[in-house]
Each structure stands twice: as structure tokens, then as C-alpha cells.
Amino acid sequence: MTAGSRTSEPSHGRVKRWRDRLVAYGWLVLVWNLLWGDFSWANLLGGLVVAGVVLVFFPLPPVTFGGRVRAGPLLVLVLSTLGELVAASLRVAALAVLPGHRPHSAIVAVRMRVPSDLNLALTAEVVSLVPGTLVLDVDRDAGTLHVHLLDTHGSRQLAENKERVRVVERRIVRAVGSAAEVRRLGRPAERGT
Template sequence: MSADDGVPPGPATGGDGPGTTGRDQSGRVAGTDPERTGPTGIRWRDQAIAVGWLVLVWNLLWGEFTWGNLLGGLLVAGAVLVFFPLPPVTFAGRLRPRALLVFCVRFAVELVSASAHVARIAVQPGYRPRSAIIAVPLRVRTDLNLTLTAEVLSLVPGTLIVEVDRDAGILYVHVLDVRGPADLAACRERIHGVEERIVRAVGSDAELRRVRTEPVERGTEP
């Protein structure tokens, strides 16, 4: 396995030393992103949505909707949110049906193409594919975009998320069957294409302008 060393792996650290948060020159805590935070009302809304989904899953696990299961789901959801808090993921974009349809069609095509490619590798006698781990910085570094892009890539055969640097907005992706720098560049271009289609489908206007105008970082080129 070969590793692309354009960007050093591992989570970014800031501040006065390892494990510290630190502050930048503006006084803001390093590692925080204004895009990940929002008004208190939005955070409460997100918490309420999370509770609703957890209660639904709890009732589905029991196989029936009863008042007892509803109460139990509320208690479990409350305990999960209190004792296992997750970073807030706020949806600030808007749904674009046409772009969402384009994303679904392209995803289906890539899914079939990647499955056929992996199947060919598996049955080809004597062929030993080379793999690599590449660092891909995303242009929209919100938690939602990181999550959606990572999930979509993980569903496609031949690509697997190894690590996510949340602060720097970098995905470390294991890719299968690469023969040289041209293949690595093609993989990065494909991943950025996935990110752009996701932003076009559900991103905000500001995020859409960013993926259209912000160039891809050259620090990770092979």
C-alpha cells in the first residue's frame, strides 16, 4: 500500500500545545468554525429533531408503537443526548430537487461502475491492485458536508474513509487500484465532484458559491 504524503495525516492541533485548544489572533477558540454554530433556537430545533428520530428508532426496535415504548424512547433519547452529546450539525441550506435528482443519478451510475470495476479486479487472474491513502481537503468544511461526503464515498466500492480531520476539513480516503499520480489526481477530482453535487443539492447559496469559485488546494496534489 502506498500513502500520499501531500498532507500529514492525523487531526490538526492548535493552541499552546498538544491537546490544547488555543485561540487565534481574533480571540476565537481555535478549531471552532462559525458555520458549525448557530443561534440557540436552531440548536434547540436540532435537539428536538434528534429526539424525534431516536424515539422513532426505539419504537421500531420494539416492533410496535405504544405509550410505554414512547415514554421509554423519550427517556433513552434524553439519556443519549445528555451523556453522549454529539457536535451540533445544523442544516442551513435548501433542497434543490433538480440538483438532488442529478446527484442520485450520478451516484447510481458510479455505484454500478465501481462495483463492476471491483468485480473485475476480484476475478482477474494474477492481478494485484495497488491501493493508496489520499488526503482530500473539502471546500465546504461544515460537519454536515463532511458527514454526507464521507458517507457517500463509503457506499461506493473501492473507496473507504480512513480518517476525518474535522478542524481542517480533510478526508483521508483509501482508494483501490491506483497506478500512478494520474490515478490519484483522478480520485481527488472524483471526490470533489461528489462534494460539489452534494452542495448543489442541499447546500446554502454561500456554500454553492464557494465550491464554484474556491480553487482546490494544491498542497495535496501528487
């Protein structure tokens, strides 16, 4: 490593950090204006001040994205999620109108193979979008999602639902994960899942 390359790494890191802060600043200003429901000069100036105060006094932790977006797996993720939304909506609608049927709910803990903050958040969001499933808790330290299942009977269905959550995780990692994260998908799940 040469002296020039050593100095370029820290400056590149600083540029990336400032870029991330500017993006967060812009989003906070936009959210402020959306909350007011009116794009005016007063709201824009107020948003600039509030966003600055938030970022100074409540700094956001650095979120690293080491992956890359892959178009094919991303399309698979979107289409499969849309298909699951339709199928699950029909199942939940059928449960609502079935006379005398009492659904049996359950809560399962599913340990993720790639427990990064981004993967936990994306997997929790996609799982919670599908009717009949809801992520109740994310154990960041253990890399585990606690998922409520609307209608499940027996250990076989519990195992199928846990596998369904892991399939969502695989699709997300293949769509936006790093090469190392994709390789981790090949490993068996750790104990306690």
C-alpha cells in the same frame, strides 16, 4: 433595527433549537424501538426515557443547515451516484475474477473546499457508498477526507481519484448548500490537497 426585531431573533432561535431537540428526541425513540425490533408500549416508554437521558447527559452539538435543497442538482447527485455505484461494482467484480491481477491500493488526503460538518459527513457517506473507495478518516479541523482507493496505478490515477471526490463534494454542495457555499466551489483548492 427596532426593539421588536431584536427580541424576535432570540425567540426564533429558541424555537428552532427546541424544534431540533424534539426532532432528535423523536429519532432516538424510533431508533430505540427499531433496535428492539418490536413496537410495544414498554419499548415506547423505554425509548422515551432513554432518549431523554441521552439528550440531557450527552447533548448533541447544534447542527446548522444554512442551505436549501435544489431539486435539479439533487437529481443529478442521485443519478450520478447510482451510475458510479454500478460502474464501480463492475470494476470491483472484474478485479475479483481477474486471474493473477494484484490491485495496488492507496490512501489519499483530499481537502474539501467547503469544510462544514454537514458537507464532510455527506461527502464521506457518498464516497464510501461507491465500491472500491472508503473514507478512513475525517480531519474535521483541516477539512480533509482520507480515502482508501482499491486499485490505482501511478500519480495520474491518484489525481483522477482525488478529483472524483471533489466532484462528489461539488454535487452535494450544489444540491443542498447555501449560496455562499456554492460560491466557494469556484475557488481553487487550498494547498496540501
